[in-house]
Amino acid sequence: MDIEKLRPRFRGEILTPGAAGYDSARQIWNGMIDRRPAVIARCTGPADVVAAVRFAEESGVYPAIRAGGHNVAGLAMVDDGLVIDVTPMKGMTVDPKARTATAQTGHTWGSFDRETQLHGLATTGGLVSTTGIAGLTLGGGIGWLMGRCGLACDNTLSYEVVTAGGTVVTASAEENPDLFWALKGGGGNFGVVTSITYRLYPVTQVLSGMLVYPRSSTAEVLRHFRDFCEAGLPDELIVYSGIVTTPDGFPAVALIPCYCGDDRAEGERLLEPLRKFGPPVADMVNWMPYLALQQMLDGAAPYGIRSYWKSSYLSGLPGEAIDAVAAATTTIPSPRTLVMIEHAHGRATAPEPGATAFGARNHAFDLVILSLWSGAEEDAAQIDWTRNTFRSLQPWTAGSVYVNALSSDETGRTAEAYGANYARLREVKARFDPGNRFRRNQNIQP
Ligand SMILES: Cc1cc2nc3c(=O)[nH]c(=O)nc-3n(C[C@H](O)[C@H](O)[C@H](O)COP(=O)(O)OP(=O)(O)OC[C@H]3O[C@@H](n4cnc5c(N)ncnc54)[C@H](O)[C@@H]3O)c2cc1C
Structure with missing residues (x-):
């Protein structure tokens, strides 16, 4: 070179x-x-x-x-x-009347939301503000607003892309519709995306925060979480659960609801059964500006931390699965590690699996084991624990995984991530990148 x-x-x-x-x-x-x-x-x-x-x-x-x-x-x-x-590319315009934003792909969710919030608008982004809009949206994009607004990729209206041949093309419902479909979940396989136009929604204040319980009550708290979610939630309310250690060293299990509707009384009524359960040792749920929500978990996953993940959608969350999670998490070797069970419903799961390249629409619960630690000397032990924990939960996995949660040794799981959409993705890849120039990704073979 x-x-x-x-x-x-x-x-x-x-x-x-x-x-x-x-x-x-x-x-x-x-x-x-x-x-x-x-x-x-x-x-x-x-x-x-x-x-x-x-x-x-x-x-x-x-x-x-x-x-x-x-x-x-x-x-x-x-x-x-x-x-x-592409990180220096931070151009962005917001059209408050049309409720759209076009952003170059150097933005993080923090810098993107800052601009849209000037107009009281937002779209589904990630759980922390430092994630890039590009990689998150190209893989699908799950986040706080997804029950009401769909995934990040469900809200893209067009992409500007530099293809493997070095030409600039637009992908939208009207232009290159196959490429548009493939970019809604197919990752960085089809070219370098230089900007994305998103649909926006009115969002200003949200009711969110953590409900903290002692780790010893994991089995009961997760059963309550499951029952609460399965009773049927409105699209505006989403709840995540996580086995965590609080910053002051308290081994905990936490529930994190987020209500993003505009009826305050309704939000508080909906969250009451969750907040009363237990009761929690700490209830930090409160109304907060959307920008505060976006930064609420930033401290849990700082830049430069060492990390290894294992993840899978779950076929369900029966009592035996919950007991297995509770047993496995008694041995978490790092206070920074998070074992999350994330719930999806509403507009996140409504589209047909073939409607976008992101096809994992049929699973209510997603297990994500995020091991985080500081010292290189711990690498082997932390990775072993993550793999063993994941193995112990295999009986309840659904054979489907979110592509953005795959670790470096999991290239073999790309087809699992795309399921029935993989064959069509290969065809689009063969048209736009026949030589597989863009292969340093969760690779779709042309
Ligand atoms: C702390 C943390 C929190 C997270 N929370 C969430 C969450 O809430 N929801 C969620 O869905 N995901 C979440 N993720 C996962 C995240 O979506 C993926 O890690 C994603 O790949 C990050 O995108 P990025 O642009 O920051 O990463 P990068 O590492 O820069 O990019 C990842 C890959 O995406 C592709 N890519 C990036 N930019 C472009 C481009 N311009 N054109 C073409 N391809 C490109 C490339 O293949 C690139 O290698 C989280 C990750 C972390 C570390």
Whole structure:
């Protein structure tokens, strides 16, 4: 790869080993990933992306694409290769009348929401503000507003994409509809997405926060969580559960509801049975601005932490599964680790599985074991615990996984993530990237 051939056509920074800023540009969220690219091309706009993609093709290299850097598998970085880094691309416009926003893909949810909230608007983003809009939306995008608004990918109206051939195309319901379908969950397989237009909804205040119970009551709390969810929730209310350790070291099980409707009295009435149960040792549920909700969990998953995940949708949440979760989590080896059971319903599960590339619409509960720790010397033990815990819960897994939750050793699970949509995704991949230029991802083989 002769970088001198890229320089004259590129406006942004070109970082090579030893350059100022190279080390910070190669750092991503998962501190276990320590890769040294030969070049990090920091794009200032679509023209830089076109230059970098054409350079990759001419040089016969397979670039990684970096946006928010949150992917746990470290897909944003590559040893000795080319990284196309879109983080400097932070242009954005909001049309409050049409309730849409067009954002370049360097945005995180924090910077995106800041702009939409000026107008009292929001769309489904992730649980923390530091995740990139790009990787999250391209994989599907689950979050606080999904019961009412659908997944992040359900709210995309168009994408601007630089294809493997280095041309700029639009994907929308009218233009390149197959590509539009594939980008709604198919990840970074089809090109470098430079901007996304989203549908927005009025959201200002939400009723949310944590209900904390002692870890010893995990089995009862999770049964209550299951029964509460299965009794039928309105689209505006979502509830997550998690086995966590509070910042002051208290081993806990927590419920995290979020009501995003505009009827305050109704929100409080709906949450009453949840808040009365137990009772919790701490009830931190309160009305808060949407931006505060988006940052509420940021401290739980700081940049640079070491991490390994295992995840699967569950076929159900019977008492035996809950007891197995309670038993497995008595041995959590790190106070930072989170074992989440996330509930989905309403507009998140309403579309037919084939309506978008994101096809996992039939599962109410998603298990995500997020192991987080600080010291490299703990890597083997933490990873072993995660794998063993996941193994012990296998009888209740549904054979389906969210693509954005796959760890680096799980490339074999990509087809599982796409299920019946995988064959159509392969066809679209073969049309837009027949040479598999974009293969440093949860790869869909053309
Ligand atoms: C702390 C934390 C919280 C999370 N919470 C949620 C959550 O609430 N909901 C949820 O759905 N997910 C969540 N995730 C998972 C998250 O969606 C994925 O990690 C996602 O890949 C992150 O996107 P990114 O842009 O930050 O990551 P990156 O690592 O920069 O990108 C990941 C991959 O996406 C593709 N990609 C990124 N940008 C582009 C682009 N412009 N064009 C084409 N392909 C691109 C590439 O293949 C890239 O390697 C969370 C992750 C973390 C670490």
